[in-house]
Amino acid sequence: MKRLDPRTKLGLGLMAIAAVFIAKEPKTLLVESIVLLAALPLLRMGKDLLHSLRYYWPMVGLVFIIAFFSFDLLVALVLAVRLFNLLTVSFIFFRAVSPEETGDALQKIGVPYGLAFMLTTSMRYVPLIGQKIRHIIEAQSSRGIDLRLRLKNVGNFMALLMPLLAQSFVLADELALAMESRGFGRQGRSSRKHYRITFVEYGLLLSALTLLVIFAWWERG
């Protein structure tokens, strides 16, 4: 997986997302879930997914409950499993492709450098923002401002949002300084990584696309 060209990874990732959206029947969605879960140990990501599950179960659960009360059990099941599959595909994609590779792939398909860099840098700073949120919650809890996810604490959430926003702006400003100081604005950048899509990868992409088209036709019927 690591040796694949980032464009191949991006293409496969997009097709996997398309497959999740195309699937309509609960049975098909469940088969997709089983395939995805079976792929995880092969990609050595099983343990990491277990760790991340605790973050996305509440979201899946919430969608299920809302859909159940608004529609019926079948719709709730379809939406919840679809969301689960979508999150799992995204999880695999972001684990398999580093932010730099995503940026390189986007540039290779014609996205301007500045925009590709902005997207990859935002991805790189997600864990840091997560860490900042933890620090703010700890600092506020230490003076009696409870920020645990409880209904009674809703009024306290400004104590999380304000410091987070203020620090994010400062970080963005300092990041811009650091980038400028390392020549970000200079024309004629080079790239030390040279990517090449191999024949095998073309075959892989073509097979995946064929399967996707057949799958879409099948689901329509």
Added chain:
Amino acid sequence: MIRLRHIRYRYPHTGWVLKGVDFSVTDGEYLFIGGANGSGKSTLAYLFNGLIPHYFGGTLQGTVTIDDLNTLEHKVFELFSHVGLVLQNADAQLFNSTVEDEIAFGLESLGLPGGEIDNRIREICRTLKLEDLLGRSPATLSGGEKRLVAIASVLCLNPSVLLLDEPYGDLDWEAVERVRQTLSEVNRSGKSIIVIEQRMGKFLHDTSRCLILEQGKLLYQGSPQSAHEVLLNAHLLPHYSTRGNGAPGKEPLLIAQDLSYRIKEKEILTGVSLELRKGETLALIGRNGSGKTTLLKHFNGLLRPTSGRLTFKGEEIQDKAPSELADQVGLSFQNPNDQFFKYRVKDEVMAGPTILRKIQEDWLQEMWQVFELRALLDRSPYRLSEGEKKRVSLASILATRPKLLVLDEPTSGQDGRFREALATLMAELKNRGITIVIATHDLDFAQAVADRWIVLHEGRVVADGAPEDLWRDEGLIRLGAIGRPNSDVG
């Protein structure tokens, strides 16, 4: 060579930050620029590579030339390979996913071919001994390693001057030593180095010349040896006075018994036992990563121990939430900006007591007086100086009138003047009967304020005693649990 002539500068919508600065940096020189927070040091750093005026705007009078290039006429991307700037905030400085990509970034900006970039990465990593870190994410590195990677990421561009803004920031004695040795080696190889710092230490004596900045003007320019007197007079080297008169009681306030904490199979604390007496000031000493902060978070319920017991005033607290303990134990973290969310200092300090419904007017009056906040009450907390922010943050923790005040690295990022003022504050709080725990690797500060030290090393308590006894303990120094005496202040 860098030359600054008659420099006056102000940011948009502010007063003059630099008020007539003149000096030069010659090839191969090792220059130290010191000063208090807000003296204009970082502004000076931004002048050296053209960030001022091209990025910040504002009004610049006078001329700055770098290798005969006038910064007014040349943009930052034309100057970055002449002056390599390492910023204070490592999280902003290191913005790539791996150390290798981090070092490659500037080289790619220069448009160098792939083979040349790989060669330069290999060469700089060999010189700075960073080969083992190449595939790692910068986020997973220690403070010292982050600093070295930041140095590598600009040094590989082969600039004539390496410029570092507060490189020793919040590093412990071991990391300071590693960075210090690296900088000396780089200087010996013929490169000019400029270190801008508010922290003073033995590294001052590695340099060949010292400038002290005070309110935008040069207060001193000369040899580092004769700067000592000036630094003392300007209180940039703190004068610590007494520890406070309140004698610690015999009654225990907090007892930890065989406390252990494990996360993802990694043991962070192992069998920690300690007793904290009412009215005492205890310093928890240890290197970064020794488990100090983890231990502190157990005192107010932010963390629950994997095993062991914790009692506060005779009551078991290891299963309590922070909200249940907030009016008893106040914990203040390093970064005051993690707290501020109100528009006025007064509302900020009263946020905790308001939520806990524990507003005591007489106690608040004492807070305004002890922390000298009366003049600041209507100001925005965001617009205060670093020292003032720290005072507001401490007052906001103490406003709920806890019995125990816990401080995590309170001197981090603070200048000598604030350290001195904080030591006086600690003495005042002690005289008011407040029990204090301070986690720090600032040994001089800990020596000045604490009645007792507990030394933590790799998650275990390795010493417990009077600062005077532990301060020069060769066994602890050899173990790496404490630094050498005066390792911070020279």
